[in-house]
Every structure is written in C-alpha cells, then in structure tokens.
Amino acid sequence: MEAIEVKGLDVAYEHKYIIKNMNLEIPKGKITMIIGSNGCGKSTLLKSIARILTPRKGEIKLNGISIKEQAPREIAKKMAVLPQSPIVPSGLLVKELVSYGRFPYQSALGGLKQEDIDKVNWAMEVTGIADFADRAVDSLSGGQRQRAWIAMALAQETEILVLDEPTTYLDMAHQFEILLLLQKLNREQNRTIVMVLHELNNATKFADNIVGVKDGNVVFKGKPLDVITKENLYTLYGIDAKLQVDETNQYPICVDFDVRR
Amino acid sequence: MKKRVFITSIVVSILFVFTFLLAASWGSYSISFGDVIKTFFGQGSLLQRTTIWDIRLPRICVAIVVGVCLSTAGCVLQSVTRNELAEPGMIGINAGAAVAVVLLISYGSTSYYDTIGDVALFVMPIAAIIGALLSGFLIYFLSYKKGVSPTRLILTGIGVNVGINAFISLYQLNMSKGDYNQVLTWTSGSLWGSSWKFFWLVTPLAVVFLLLIMWKAKILDVMDLGDEIATGLGVKVERERRKLFFYAIVLAALATSVAGNIAFLGLLGPHIAKRLVGPVHRRQIPVAAGISSVIIILADSISRNAFSPIEVPAGIMIAIVGVPYFIYLMLRE
Numbered sequence: 119m120e121a122i123e124v125k126g127l128d129v130a131y132e133h134k135y136i137i138k139n140m141n142l143e144i145p146k147g148k149i150t151m152i153i154g155s156n157g158c159g160k161s162t163l164l165k166s167i168a169r170i171l172t173p174r175k176g177e178i179k180l181n182g183i184s185i186k187e188q189a190p191r192e193i194a195k196k197m198a199v200l201p202q203s204p205i206v207p208s209g210l211l212v213k214e215l216v217s218y219g220r221f222p223y224q225s226a227l228g229g230l231k232q233e234d235i236d237k238v239n240w241a242m243e244v245t246g247i248a249d250f251a252d253r254a255v256d257s258l259s260g261g262q263r264q265r266a267w268i269a270m271a272l273a274q275e276t277e278i279l280v281l282d283e284p285t286t287y288l289d290m291a292h293q294f295e296i297l298l299l300l301q302k303l304n305r306e307q308n309r310t311i312v313m314v315l316h317e318l319n320n321a322t323k324f325a326d327n328i329v330g331v332k333d334g335n336v337v338f339k340g341k342p343l344d345v346i347t348k349e350n351l352y353t354l355y356g357i358d359a360k361l362q363v364d365e366t367n368q369y370p371i372c373v374d375f376d377v378r379r
Numbered sequence: 380m381k382k383r384v385f386i387t388s389i390v391v392s393i394l395f396v397f398t399f400l401l402a403a404s405w406g407s408y409s410i411s412f413g414d415v416i417k418t419f420f421g422q423g424s425l426l427q428r429t430t431i432w433d434i435r436l437p438r439i440c441v442a443i444v445v446g447v448c449l450s451t452a453g454c455v456l457q458s459v460t461r462n463e464l465a466e467p468g469m470i471g472i473n474a475g476a477a478v479a480v481v482l483l484i485s486y487g488s489t490s491y492y493d494t495i496g497d498v499a500l501f502v503m504p505i506a507a508i509i510g511a512l513l514s515g516f517l518i519y520f521l522s523y524k525k526g527v528s529p530t531r532l533i534l535t536g537i538g539v540n541v542g543i544n545a546f547i548s549l550y551q552l553n554m555s556k557g558d559y560n561q562v563l564t565w566t567s568g569s570l571w572g573s574s575w576k577f578f579w580l581v582t583p584l585a586v587v588f589l590l591l592i593m594w595k596a597k598i599l600d601v602m603d604l605g606d607e608i609a610t611g612l613g614v615k616v617e618r619e620r621r622k623l624f625f626y627a628i629v630l631a632a633l634a635t636s637v638a639g640n641i642a643f644l645g646l647l648g649p650h651i652a653k654r655l656v657g658p659v660h661r662r663q664i665p666v667a668a669g670i671s672s673v674i675i676i677l678a679d680s681i682s683r684n685a686f687s688p689i690e691v692p693a694g695i696m697i698a699i700v701g702v703p704y705f706i707y708l709m710l711r712e
Contacts, residue, residue, distance in 0.1 A: 194612050211380060219612070226594050
C-alpha cells in the first residue's frame with residue numbers, strides 16, 4: 119500500500135491553477151524528495167497534503183483513506199508536518215515546543231502523562247537537543263532550532279513525516295546533519311519521509327525516490343539513478359547538467375551546469 | 380521553570396493581597412489594615428463596615444473582574460492575531476462599546492447613576508456589550524475572505540478602531556458640557572459608578588468565558604506556532620480562531636461595559652506574564668490576570684486619592700504607566 123496517494127488533484131489560488139490533474143504515489147517506508155524550480159507547485163502540493171490548502175478537485179489518500187474522511191486529530195497521529203521556517207513564540211523552551219507535538223494525544227485539560235514525557239525525551243535525545251531542553255528556542259542557532267522542530271514532529275509519533283525545505287538557511291555541514299538525521303529515522307524506524315528540497319545533490323544522495331514537478335505536474339519519478347538524467351534536468355530546470363555517478367555507484371552527482379539560452 | 384512559576388505565583392499573590400488591603404484602607408476616610416481585616420470578619424464599626432462593604436469592596440471586586448477580563452482577552456487576541464501588540468482597545472472592540480454609550484448618552488436622558496432605577500442602570504453596560512459585539516463581528520466580517528488571516532484581522536481592527544473613534548469625536552463636538560464630561564470619563568476608563576449590581580451583572584458571564592478560554596489553552600499554545608503547524612497537529616484553525624476571537628470580544632465587552640475604555644491593560648498584564656513565566660497559556664493567562672488585577676486596583680486607588688477630591692479616570696493612570704512600558708517594549712523588539 120502507498121503511504122500517500124494523490125489522484126486527479128487540482129489546486130488553485132483564486133483563479134490561477136497551480137496544480138492541474140496531478141497523480142502521485144508516495145511509497146511507504148521510503149524517503150521521497152520532491153524537486154522542481156521555484157513556483158512549480160511543489161510547496162503547494164505539500165501544503166495540500168498537509169491540509170493547509172483545500173484542493174479544488176481530486177483526492178488525497180493517507181494509508182488508503184481519503185483525508186476528508188478522517189478527523190484532523192486522527193490524521194495528526196499519522197502524519198506530522200513541518201512547514202518552511204515556522205514561527206517560534208519568544209521565550210518558549212525547547213522541551214515545551216517538543217511537548218506540543220503531543221497535542222493530538224492530549225485531552226483539553228490534562229497534563230503530560232508519563233508516556234508523553236517519555237516520547238518527548240526520546241525525541242530530544244534522537245535529535246541531539248536534549249542538552250538544550252531548558253533553553254529558549256529563539257536563543258538557539260539555525261541548525262539547533264531546526265532539530266528542535268524535527269523533535270516536535272517526532273514527538274507526534276507519526277509514521278509519515280512531511281517537511282518543506284528542512285535545510286533552508288543552514289550551511290552545508292548543518293544541512294548534511296539534518297538529512298543524515300532524517301535518513302537515520304527512516305532506516306531505523308521505517309518512517310515514511312516526504313520533503314521538498316532545493317539542493318539537487320543532497321536530494322540525489324538521500325532520496326530513495328525522487329519526484330520532479332514542473333508547472334503543477336509530475337514530469338518524472340523514480341530512483342535517483344534512473345530519473346536524474348541530462349534530459350530530465352533540462353525539462354525540469356532548463357539547464358545543461360554535467361552528471362557523474364558517485365564512487366560507490368549509488369547516486370548521480372551534478373558536477374556542473376549551464377543555463378541553456 | 381517550575382521554580383520560577385512557583386516564585387512568580389507567590390510574589391503576585393502577595394502583591395495582590397497587599398493592593399487589595401491598600402485599596403480597602405486608603406481613601407478620604409482612612410481605615411488601618413488591622414481594622415480592614417477585622418471588618419472582613421464581621422467586626423469593626425458601622426462606618427467602617429459601610430465604607431468597606433458598600434463602597435470600597437464592590438469597587439475592588441469590579442476592578443478585579445475588569446482586570447482579569449481585559450488581560451485574558453489580550454492574551455487570546457495576541458495569540459489569535461499572532462501580534463504582540465493586539466489588545467481589545469487597539470483593534471476597535473472597546474471603541475464599539477464606546478460608540479454605543481456615546482449614542483446612548485447623547486440621545487438618552489441626562490440623569491446620572493444614583494438618581495435612576497435598576498433598569499436604566501443596566502442600560503449602559505448592556506448597550507456597551509452590544510456595541511462591542513457588533514464591532515467585533517464587523518471586524519471579523521470585513522477581514523473574512525475565504526478564511527481570516529491574522530494580519531488582515533488586526534489591520535482591519537485598527538482601521539475600524541480609527542473609524543469609530545472619529546465618529547465618536549464628531550458626536551462629542553456637538554454635546555452639552557455635562558454629557559461631554561460623562562462621555563470623556565467613560566471613554567478614558569473609570570470605575571466611578573461601581574456597585575455590587577455591576578459586579579453581579581458581569582461576573583457570571585465572565586466566569587463562563589474565562590473557563591471556556593482555559594479549556595482552549597492548549598489550542599492557543601499551538602496556534603502560536605502558526606496556522607500550518609497548528610493544522611498539522613490536528614487543530615481546525617479557522618473554526619478555533621473564530622471561537623476564540625468571539626470569547627475575547629465577549630470578555631472585553633463585559634469589562635468595557637462597567638469600566639469604560641481602559642487602554643493598555645490588555646497589553647501590560649499579558650506581556651509582563653510572558654516575560655516572567657513564558658508563553659505557555661495555562662501559566663501565562665492566570666499570571667497575567669493576577670498582574671492586571673494588581674495594576675488596575677493600584678491605579679484606581681491612586682486615581683481616587685492622589686488628586687482628591689477630583690477623581691482621575693483609572694484608565695488615564697494606567698496609560699501613564701502603560702505608555703513608557705509600551706515604548707520600552709518597542710525599543711526592545
């Protein structure tokens with residue numbers, strides 16, 4: 119079964135259609151990266167999956183059931199969403215932020231139960247921010263802050279993680295660190311991870327499955343080695359790319375490119 | 380953090396008890412703290428009993444309800460609009476109440492509180508509540524465009540606020556001096572007409588809506604993280620925002636109906652509380668309520684006594700303290 123299934127999806131802002139009749143399957147237990155140029159509709163797709171935008175037409179299924187037929191809280195127990203650069207209320211502590219991830223499991227007035235506390239501690243441990251638990255989130259560096267957000271999503275205890283450009287504003291080393299963390303979560307706990315990513319070489323290196331989106335449509339999808347080709351990259355970005363395969367023969371690397379005029 | 384919350388609660392409680400006693404003892408007829416406490420336990424002279432039970436205590440109790448309502452409304456509005464500077468006075472809710480009262484005064488009778496009966500006594504608060512609710516609905520309706528974005532909500536509110544205030548000024552210019560003074564006292568925020576009747580008029584509803592908001596405290600917490608995260612965590616953001624906005628309007632309307640337009644209180648309490656115990660609402664709301672009560676009781680005591688026999692509206696006293704703090708906040712951000 120697919121983790122997420124998109125069928126005949128139309129999404130529009132006012133009268134402008136961003137996504138038109140899109141079909142896409144996102145496999146369970148794999149890392150899927152969505153790539154494409156600015157304004158191609160990849161973030162819109164992610165927002166529709168995350169229920170932030172309501173599609174005009176079509177269906178989005180989560181584990182085979184339409185998201186319209188599931189209660190918001192039930193979906194929140196299956197899928198965690200991390201938008202691009204989310205807001206941090208000033209003075210909020212890391213452990214408090216992470217504990218907000220337990221929201222779907224809590225009653226209105228009840229506090230954190232032992233199980234919640236265990237999950238929160240575990241999430242901070244895995245993401246390596248346990249030492250900052252009592253610090254304010256807005257006092258952390260970009261990389262630490264991003265890990266705090268991921269910890270919150272992890273505390274939500276979902277099998278699916280949806281992230282919109284989780285590495286923006288981070289330097290190379292910190293980007294790598296975040297992707298490595300997500301890979302570890304995927305490999306060790308079999309979580310399905312879907313993300314939009316801009317850096318092509320990071321995408322090819324960490325993705326099991328790459329989806330290329332252009333003008334609101336899927337133009338290619340599959341394993342990086344199969345789909346990251348000269349032709350596909352030209353279709354997607356309009357670039358002439360020079361590609362190589364890495365030393366272990368597992369993923370393609372774009373070593374140089376030129377914009378075709 | 381736990382220790383900090385504990386210490387803050389203790390300090391705020393002590394301050395609260397102290398200002399409470401101060402307000403009960405300080406006045407044109409001074410009563411010592413000891414006598415105040417004695418009077419509470421049924422002793423004390425007839426004069427002391429009358430002064431405290433019939434004059435000062437109802438005023439203090441109304442002040443507390445007003446403080447708690449405005450502070451909680453401020454906490455909610457700041458989260459719902461995700462704007463640090465949101466408060467009922469700034470986004471036109473108080474102005475809505477004011478315009479209703481202005482219309483009532485300019486078209487109604489010229490009789491004042493003590494010469495009129497119960498029905499007429501309640502007309503003004505009820506008109507204020509209706510006015511505040513109407514302007515609240517107007518703001519929500521005007522900012523609605525396939526859902527309400529926090530920014531649009533606050534900008535519309537500020538616009539409506541300016542519009543209504545212009546309308547009020549227009550009316551005030553054509554008023555007789557007596558009416559004008561009454562309106563001015565009212566729009567500046569004053570507790571001068573407070574009695575037990577007012578207390579019983581607003582308290583039951585205030586308690587209901589305060590409980591509803593505490594019930595939604597966790598939703599307020601996650602709404603602080605933005606619509607996208609809140610949606611991802613399973614909150615029906617649009618619907619919750621509408622509900623919470625409505626609750627905040629009702630609380631602001633109740634407070635305004637008995638105390639007029641007290642500015643800044645909805646800003647001061649929540650911000651000080653946030654600095655002290657952080658932005659988690661189940662801590663912030665009660666601490667903010669305590670701090671706001673202390674501020675309003677203190678401001679009212681000073682405004683009653685400092686320039687005696689003239690009484691300065693408590694709202695002006697609060698603004699005198701509030702403006703420097705407001706600027707300090709701006710400088711810090």
